[in-house]
Amino acid sequence: xxxxxxxxxxxxxxxxxxxxxLVQTNEVLSKLETMFPNHExxxxxxxxxxxxxxxxxxxxxxxxxxxxxxxxxxxxxxxDIAVHSAxxxxxxxxxxxxxxxxxxxxxxxxxxxxxxxxxxxxxxxxACIGTSSIRRSAQLLSIRSDLQISPIRGNIGTRIDKxxxxxxxxxxxxxxxxxxxGQQSNIAQYLxxxxxxxxxxxxxxxIQARETDTRTVEILSAIDHPPTTTAL
Numbered sequence: 001x002x003x004x005x006x007x008x009x010x011x012x013x014x015x016x017x018x019x020x021x022l023v024q025t026n027e028v029l030s031k032l033e034t035m036f037p038n039h040e041x042x043x044x045x046x047x048x049x050x051x052x053x054x055x056x057x058x059x060x061x062x063x064x065x066x067x068x069x070x071x072x073x074x075x076x077x078x079x080d081i082a083v084h085s086a087x088x089x090x091x092x093x094x095x096x097x098x099x100x101x102x103x104x105x106x107x108x109x110x111x112x113x114x115x116x117x118x119x120x121x122x123x124x125x126x127a128c129i130g131t132s133s134i135r136r137s138a139q140l141l142s143i144r145s146d147l148q149i150s151p152i153r154g155n156i157g158t159r160i161d162k163x164x165x166x167x168x169x170x171x172x173x174x175x176x177x178x179x180x181x182g183q184q185s186n187i188a189q190y191l192x193x194x195x196x197x198x199x200x201x202x203x204x205x206x207i208q209a210r211e212t213d214t215r216t217v218e219i220l221s222a223i224d225h226p227p228t229t230t231a232l
Contacts, residue, residue, distance in 0.1 A: 010040040011216060014070045014079035017045040018155050020177050024205050025083040027103065027180070031223045039219070044079055046070050064090030071097055074208060080216050082208040086201030086232055087174075093208075100217050101207040101224035102232055106176035108203040110136060110196045112189040113178075114170030115163050119189045120144055127169040130159065136172045139196045160186055176203035204232050 011032075015025035025043060032041050048069045066088040074082045075096055086102070093099070112120055114127070120143055123129075130152030131137055137149045150168065152159055156177055162168050170188075178184050207223075209216045 009038060010042065011080040011219070012042045012044050012078070013081040013083060014044050014046050014073050015083050016066060016070065017047055020156055020181055021045075021083075021085070023180050024085065028081075028083050028205060028207055028223070031103065032219070035222055036219060044073075046073055046079075064088070071208070074210060077210075080209065080213065081220065084206045084208065085177075086204035086206040087199040089201070089206055096211055097208050098211050098217075099206045099229070099232070100209045100220040102228040103205050103207075103223070104225045105228040105231065106179055106203040107190075108198045109175045109193060110172055110191045110198060110202075111175045111178060111187045112170055112191060113160060113163065113173055113186045114188050116169075117188045120191070123147065123170065130162065130168040130171040133172070133199075135199065136196070139191075140172070143195065156181060156183060174198070174202055201232050204228055206232065 013025060013029060015021045022043075022045065029041050029043060032039070046069055048066050067082075067084050067090070070079070070082045070084070071094050073079045075094060086099075089099075114123065114129075116123070120140070123144065125146050126148055128148045128150050129140060130150050131140070132151045132153060140147055140149060152162065152168065152171060154162070156173060159171050159173065160183070163171060172191075175184070175187065175190060178187060207220055209220055211217070
């Protein structure tokens with residue numbers, strides 16, 4: 001056990017800088033502050049390479065690209081806790097890091113947001129739908145082969161603005177993100193899971209720590225939601 005780490009009462013939580021990431025991390029932070037009032041929890045936002053290179057198509061980024069720098073900071077001891085959207089994580093984590101806890105899963109479904117506020121079935125012919133996900137593209141085209149699929153990047157607000165600016169007719173977004181930032185009023189349709197299987201871990205906040213940091217592991221275990229962790 002690293003007693004220097006395990007005995008201190010100040011813990012640093014790492015997060016991406018995006019508005020959604022900060023909302024998610026503050027959700028975890030609030031839970032920790034309520035359960036451990038004698039500890040000090042400090043949020044540190046980290047810019048990832050994938051966030052900085054906004055022109056790179058998401059399809060060209062390796063899974064885990066939005067988590068790599070945060071996990072490095074965790075391994076290096078710059079932060080003690082890392083909060084991620086579980087779907088941003090690679091299937092195999094770096095040695096020495098583990099997902100210690102999750103919070104109750106938010107709605108795992110994908111959603112359609114569009115200028116007409118209609119379902120996929122009622123979109124005009126050849127409507128342009130923004131998504132950089134191969135999975136989502138395939139699912140869309142399996143229902144509406146006439147749709148025009150166009151890559152898109154940016155945070156939730158930026159993507160919604162691209163509809164208002166007539167760059168896209170619609171976009172596909174995770175319900176969880178929209179709900180967490182209070183933008184669910186933009187949802188035209190919650191996509192049925194039998195036709196739109198979500199990404200693994202969609203809607204889950206994965207909370208990591210160093211495996212050897214037993215005190216932090218103990219703290220995070222206290223906020224864990226076992227059914228969500230098991231599902232993840």
